[in-house]
Amino acid sequence: MPHSTSAAGLSELELAADDAIAPSPLPQVARQWCASIDIELAQRAGRTALMRARHKGPLRIQRLFYPEANGCAHVYLLHPPGGLVVGDELTISLRAAAGAHGLLTTPSAGKIYTVNGLRHSDAATTQTQSVRLMLDAGSVCEWLPQETIVFNGANARLNTRVDATADAKFCLWDIVCLGRPASQERFTEGRVEQILQVSVDHRPVLIERNRIDGRDPIMQAPWGLKGAGSFGTLVASVTLNRDQVDLLLETLHERWPDAKWGLTQKKQLFIARYLGASAAECRFGFIAIWQSLRPIMLGCEALEPRIWNT
Template sequence: MNLAVPSLDLNVAPAWQARLALDFQRRDAATILARREHFGPLRVQKALYPEGEGVCHVIVLHPPSGIAGGDDLHIGVKVDAGAHALLTTPGAGKWYRSAGPWAKQRLDFAVGADATLEWLPQENIVFDAARADMQSRIELDAAARFIGMDVLCLGRRASGETFAHGALQLDTRVQRGGQPIWLERGRLDAAGRRAAHRTRIARRLPGGAAAGKRCAVWHYAAARSAGGALSGACVGSRAALVFCFVAAAASRADRARRADAAHLEHLRQTRWN
């Protein structure tokens, strides 16, 4: 007996388009989250003050818990004059395998005079066959302070997964007072095991060291106040800039992160003095 079976209409999850805009302002001795707007699955729930009212902490949430091919996320943060904000994430970012489209994330940060922004997310895990495109644009006032770190784990070696397919693109631009001080572009094609990397440092900052055979990119620049303990170069007596990129297998990433954490914690505890 032959039965007519209706055709199956399979629903494939659409790519996520998400936007998050945050504006921090100084009110008397406190930093407040004065504006927050979101579209799609990017948001923050509330401002936290574990260090007191002067430093506003927020946790950026991405409910899908991962970024897949075709997703496009944009995070815009503005820190007005005199304010101090710290942004982090609740867990590791996951960049999933893609059938072809790029997964994209763009960060746009603007930090005003005598303001401070700390961007300290958990690590990003780039799964095998992912196609990840990460862009960062950081605009600093001449008297602004910024600290940021990205840890990129290629594959999940503890689960026996390497980064054998896919691609990773990094594009970072940091400007102070309208002038570029850190320009970096990198691309890693896993299948061909080819890496291309270009860095331009407009003001002579040190950095740029290999971090082992499994590392694609490790560039570290530190601008410190006079007399500070961190190695680096001074780009102004009130400047403080630490920007780390680590691309390593998961087995190395934890060691790399712990090594940098000591530098970051020292810088934070000095409170930019």
């Protein structure tokens, strides 16, 4: 059966076939909302003061609180949007000057929302959170945010970096919840890349990189997440002896027997890990660990930020 030919010499049937197999253009990223804050804390008149808080976009400090007699500043970071959508970047930078002591936390869980209709291989779809802590001589930093909830179909990159002097002290944790268990949403699509770097006197002492794909065997494999929907890592610059580690591990198993806990002393770093079904369980466990570590690390009791109880 004859058919007509276009001016370019291609038949209408050939043009239709080309249209059928041609890849559809990727949806355009409508917006990119970058937010950042650059903080400096310094010791002034017996307590830690806020010397700088330069911000861009919706990322602010609510205010500084001083609930402790040692002058430690409790800093609440507020991100009013509450989460990251396609292409968003959230950057937090902190410098603790000599002798400063800051405890930083967030009022609620962070959220990384679903990326709809975009290929995860496209860098423009990445939702990035970057945290850098720079600690001068004799300073103390406690980075204790609430968990990050990664929605099914998100494309998250979570970077945490610590640059400390040998006599600085720090305790930090990173808690990730995959999907939304309360809504029966599992993480079956999407990607999470998690990077943790710790350097002391410009020498790397810990580098970890995890990459989790919702379709990858790592989600269920016994050498991977074993079907768990939440995981977390806590790192502190403190040294525990074997008896202290065993006692702490025994306490964790007694209080949260269904979770998998791992405690490791790696030279000058104490590392705790959680794998289980609940980000809240991980957070409560990490709080218990922090409460045990703080008297050893700093010689003072742990006082929970009031915002955790609201």
